[in-house]
Amino acid sequence: MVTLSKTGVYLMNGREVVADTEENRARLAGLQPEQARQGTMAYRILEAHNTSSNMDKLKIKFDAMTSHDITYVGIVQTARASGLEKFPIPYVLTNCHNSLCAVGGTINEDDHMFGLSAAKKYGGIYVPAHQAVIHSYMREMMSACGRMILGSDSHTRYGALGTMAVGEGGPELVKQLLGKTYDINRPEVIAVYLTGKPDPRVGPQDVALAIIGEVFKNGYVKNKVMEFVGDGIANLNVDYRCGIDVMTTETTCLSSIWATDSAVQDYFEIHGRPDAYREMRPADVAYYDGLITVDLSTVEPMIAMPFHPSNTYTIRELNANLGDILREVERVGAQQLDAPNIDFKLTDKIVDGRLKVDQGIIAGCAGGTFDNLCDAADILSGRSIGSDEFAMSVYPGSQPIYLELVRNGSIAKFMEAGAAVKTAFCGPCFGAGDVPANGALSIRHTTRNFPSREGSKPGNNQIASVALMDARSIAATAVNGGFLTPATDLDVSFGKPAYHFDRAIYQNRVHDSYAHGNPMLDLKFGPNIADWPAMSALTDDLILKVVSEIHDPVTTTDELIPSGETSSYRSNPLKLAEFALSRKDPAYVGRAKEVQKAEHARLAGQDPKATLPELAEAVALFETVKPVDALRTGVGSVIFAVKPGDGSAREQAASCQKVLGGWANIANEYATKRYRSNLINWGMLPLLIEEGALPFQNLDYIFLPGIRRAVEEKADTITAYAAHGGELVPFPLTLGQLTDDERRIILAGCLINFYRDNK
Structure with missing residues (x-):
C-alpha cells in the first residue's frame, strides 16, 4: 500500500x-x-x-491564525502581559473544546465571554460554541491557495486546500500577535x-x-x-x-x-x-x-489499535489473527499505562471468534465531514445499530454541514438507525464526549487514541480504549451488531449528494471585528481567569531535582497534562498545574512543589537549604566543583523522559511544569518541534542527553554551573553534575540548535519577560 x-x-x-x-x-x-x-x-x-x-x-509571518477555547485565554493573557494592542492579522477564536465539559460551574462560558470580549477589543473573529469545530471553520472560511495559517491546535492542517498550516504552542501565536516572526530552519x-x-x-x-x-x-x-x-x-x-x-x-x-x-x-x-x-x-x-x-x-480498511495512531493493522489482518494481535496490544498497552492497578484487557472482547466493540463515534475535523457522514448514513440507511450495549454518535463538523445533512435526509437515516446526532464539538477527540464504560472499546473516526482520550482515568482504576477507524467501517460495524466489520465486506452504493454551503449560518452568529477592534472596551474576566505568576530570569547556576523519570518510548502531551475534564481549568495556570502528570506520575506535583518552596525562599533572600534541608548534602558535593552562591543559584525541578511531546500543541504541557518551578526537561529526543518550542517559550531548558545509561535517577539533584553563560555563549556542550549515591557524577548535556531570540527568551525566564523587558 x-x-x-x-x-x-x-x-x-x-x-x-x-x-x-x-x-x-x-x-x-x-x-x-x-x-x-x-x-x-x-x-x-x-x-x-x-x-x-x-x-x-526562515522568519515567517502568517496570513491568519486560529485558537480554540482551551488555548485562546492563555494566549491573549500572555500577549496582553507582553504589550498587545490589537490583533494585526485575522485571528479566529472558536469554541469547540470546552463547550460540553460539565466541570467547574460557569468556568467554560466565562472563558467564552472572555474570548468574545477579546475579539471586540482587539479586532478578532469569534465563532460561538456548537457552530463549528476549529478546523472545519478554517477550511470553510479562512483557507486560500498559497496562504499560511498558524493555529494553537496540533491538527492545524489545510494543505488539501492549498494552504500551508502549522500547529504550534500558544507562545508562537503570541509572537505573531506582537508583530514578531516564526523562526525555523527551512x-x-x-x-x-x-x-x-x-x-x-x-x-x-x-x-x-x-x-x-x-x-x-x-x-x-x-x-x-x-x-x-x-x-x-x-x-x-x-x-x-x-x-x-x-x-x-x-x-x-x-x-x-x-x-x-x-x-x-x-x-x-x-x-x-x-x-x-x-x-x-x-x-x-x-x-x-x-x-x-x-x-x-x-489500501484496505484500517484500524489503529490502542494506544497510538501508528499502531496500525488492516482490519482483515486483525480479524484473521485476533487473539495474537490483541494479546500483544494488551502487553504493550499495559507497559504504556504503567498502572499496576489496571487490568487492561481486549481479549475479553472476543465473542464467538470475532471482535465485538462497544461504541462507534464519527466526529470532529477528521470524521465529521460532509462526505464521510453521507457515506456512513447510506450504510446505515434502513438498518439498525441494535438495542444492546453498542451505541453510536455522530458529530457534523459545522452547522453548515449539519444543515445540509438535514436537507438531504442523511440525519434522518442516522436517527432512524438509532445513532445520536450531536452538534459540532471536539470532545470525542480528547475524552470529553461520549465517554464509554470502564473496560469498553470504542471505535472512532477522530484524530487520536492515546490513553484516556476516551475519557477514562487510569489513576482512578478506570480504563477504556479507543481504536481509530474510518467512518464507513464504523457504520459497517454498527449495522453488524458491533462486530468489527470492514466496509469492504458490505455491498453498498453511495449516493454522493452535492454539497450546498449556507453562509447565512455564520453571518447570523459569528462576530467579526477584524481591523475594527475597540481598545476602549474591557475584557470580561470570570473568577477562574488568572494572570500568569511571576517567573524569574535564568540564574548564573542551577540546582535541579529530578522529580519524574519516564522511560516510555514516547511520552504524549496528554500524559504531561491530561485533556478531558481538566480543560475547564485551562485559564487558571495555578489550578491547571495541579493536574500535571497526574495520570502518568501522580507524585510529580507534590515533589515539584517541595522544590519550589526552596526557590521561593531564595527569591525572598533566604537560604533555600533552610526550607529544603535535603538540599544541603547535594550542595556540599556541588561546592567541590564551584562555590554555590545561595542567592544567585536557582533551585527548581526537572523531568526526564525518553521522547516527550508527541501529540497536542497545548502549551500547558510545558507551562504547568514552569508554574510548578520547572527549569528544564532532559530527553534523548523531543517528539515534536512544537513541544520543544513550548519549553523554550516558557523559559525552560530543552536539554538533551545521549541515549544510554543515565548518570542520575529520580529524586537525585543535578548541578548546572555557569548555565547562564553557556546559553549566552552558545556552548556546544554543558557539563552537568549529578549527586548520585553520595557521589558527584559529571555528565554532558546539550541544548540543540537555538535561535538568538530563543536564547534571549530562556535567559529572560519566559516569553512574557522577554517582550516586557524589550518594549
Missing part, C-alpha cells in the same frame, strides 16, 4: 519520479538538489512568507505521491492510517513538510483529501501542502470565495528529500 524511498528524488512534470543518483544527475544536466528544491510548492509558499533574506533561516520536503483510485468503501482515515503506520516510528517525515502530488489526487474529492491531510499531524510532520485542481476551485466557489483559488503544482523539476508512494487502489 505504502512504500518509502531511501534517497531523495526529482519529480519531473509532476509525474515522473527520478531517484537522486549520480547517473540521473548527469541525465539532468548536472542539476543539483539545492537548485531543484526551489521547485516544490512548499519552498515557494515559505519564500513568499519569509521576512528574512536567508531561505535557510524544513525538508517529502513528496507523497498518490496513484490509483481507492475502493469506494475505503475512506480517508484508511489512507491516513496506512501512511502513519509506515512513517511514525522511523521519523521519516518528522518536522518536515509533506507535499502531496501524483495523478491519484484527481480520484479523491476535497473532503477525502482533507480527511487524509488533517491526520498528517500524527506523522509528526511540520506541515502539509497539496497540488490543487478544479475540485478545489469548485470547493471555493461553493463556499462563496472564488478568489481564494489558484492552481498550485510543483515546478517542472522539483527535488524532494524523500518519497512516500501510496497506491490508493491497494
Whole structure:
C-alpha cells in the first residue's frame, strides 16, 4: 500500500519520479538538489512568507491564525502581559473544546465571554460554541491557495486546500500577535505521491492510517513538510483529501501542502470565495528529500489499535489473527499505562471468534465531514445499530454541514438507525464526549487514541480504549451488531449528494471585528481567569531535582497534562498545574512543589537549604566543583523522559511544569518541534542527553554551573553534575540548535519577560 524511498528524488512534470543518483544527475544536466528544491510548492509558499533574506533561516509571518477555547485565554493573557494592542492579522477564536465539559460551574462560558470580549477589543473573529469545530471553520472560511495559517491546535492542517498550516504552542501565536516572526530552519520536503483510485468503501482515515503506520516510528517525515502530488489526487474529492491531510499531524510532520485542481476551485466557489483559488503544482523539476508512494487502489480498511495512531493493522489482518494481535496490544498497552492497578484487557472482547466493540463515534475535523457522514448514513440507511450495549454518535463538523445533512435526509437515516446526532464539538477527540464504560472499546473516526482520550482515568482504576477507524467501517460495524466489520465486506452504493454551503449560518452568529477592534472596551474576566505568576530570569547556576523519570518510548502531551475534564481549568495556570502528570506520575506535583518552596525562599533572600534541608548534602558535593552562591543559584525541578511531546500543541504541557518551578526537561529526543518550542517559550531548558545509561535517577539533584553563560555563549556542550549515591557524577548535556531570540527568551525566564523587558 505504502512504500518509502531511501534517497531523495526529482519529480519531473509532476509525474515522473527520478531517484537522486549520480547517473540521473548527469541525465539532468548536472542539476543539483539545492537548485531543484526551489521547485516544490512548499519552498515557494515559505519564500513568499519569509521576512528574512536567508531561505535557510526562515522568519515567517502568517496570513491568519486560529485558537480554540482551551488555548485562546492563555494566549491573549500572555500577549496582553507582553504589550498587545490589537490583533494585526485575522485571528479566529472558536469554541469547540470546552463547550460540553460539565466541570467547574460557569468556568467554560466565562472563558467564552472572555474570548468574545477579546475579539471586540482587539479586532478578532469569534465563532460561538456548537457552530463549528476549529478546523472545519478554517477550511470553510479562512483557507486560500498559497496562504499560511498558524493555529494553537496540533491538527492545524489545510494543505488539501492549498494552504500551508502549522500547529504550534500558544507562545508562537503570541509572537505573531506582537508583530514578531516564526523562526525555523527551512524544513525538508517529502513528496507523497498518490496513484490509483481507492475502493469506494475505503475512506480517508484508511489512507491516513496506512501512511502513519509506515512513517511514525522511523521519523521519516518528522518536522518536515509533506507535499502531496501524483495523478491519484484527481480520484479523491476535497473532503477525502482533507480527511487524509488533517491526520498528517500524527506523522509528526511540520506541515502539509497539496497540488490543487478544479475540485478545489469548485470547493471555493461553493463556499462563496472564488478568489481564494489558484492552481498550485510543483515546478517542472522539483527535488524532494524523500518519497512516500501510496497506491490508493491497494489500501484496505484500517484500524489503529490502542494506544497510538501508528499502531496500525488492516482490519482483515486483525480479524484473521485476533487473539495474537490483541494479546500483544494488551502487553504493550499495559507497559504504556504503567498502572499496576489496571487490568487492561481486549481479549475479553472476543465473542464467538470475532471482535465485538462497544461504541462507534464519527466526529470532529477528521470524521465529521460532509462526505464521510453521507457515506456512513447510506450504510446505515434502513438498518439498525441494535438495542444492546453498542451505541453510536455522530458529530457534523459545522452547522453548515449539519444543515445540509438535514436537507438531504442523511440525519434522518442516522436517527432512524438509532445513532445520536450531536452538534459540532471536539470532545470525542480528547475524552470529553461520549465517554464509554470502564473496560469498553470504542471505535472512532477522530484524530487520536492515546490513553484516556476516551475519557477514562487510569489513576482512578478506570480504563477504556479507543481504536481509530474510518467512518464507513464504523457504520459497517454498527449495522453488524458491533462486530468489527470492514466496509469492504458490505455491498453498498453511495449516493454522493452535492454539497450546498449556507453562509447565512455564520453571518447570523459569528462576530467579526477584524481591523475594527475597540481598545476602549474591557475584557470580561470570570473568577477562574488568572494572570500568569511571576517567573524569574535564568540564574548564573542551577540546582535541579529530578522529580519524574519516564522511560516510555514516547511520552504524549496528554500524559504531561491530561485533556478531558481538566480543560475547564485551562485559564487558571495555578489550578491547571495541579493536574500535571497526574495520570502518568501522580507524585510529580507534590515533589515539584517541595522544590519550589526552596526557590521561593531564595527569591525572598533566604537560604533555600533552610526550607529544603535535603538540599544541603547535594550542595556540599556541588561546592567541590564551584562555590554555590545561595542567592544567585536557582533551585527548581526537572523531568526526564525518553521522547516527550508527541501529540497536542497545548502549551500547558510545558507551562504547568514552569508554574510548578520547572527549569528544564532532559530527553534523548523531543517528539515534536512544537513541544520543544513550548519549553523554550516558557523559559525552560530543552536539554538533551545521549541515549544510554543515565548518570542520575529520580529524586537525585543535578548541578548546572555557569548555565547562564553557556546559553549566552552558545556552548556546544554543558557539563552537568549529578549527586548520585553520595557521589558527584559529571555528565554532558546539550541544548540543540537555538535561535538568538530563543536564547534571549530562556535567559529572560519566559516569553512574557522577554517582550516586557524589550518594549
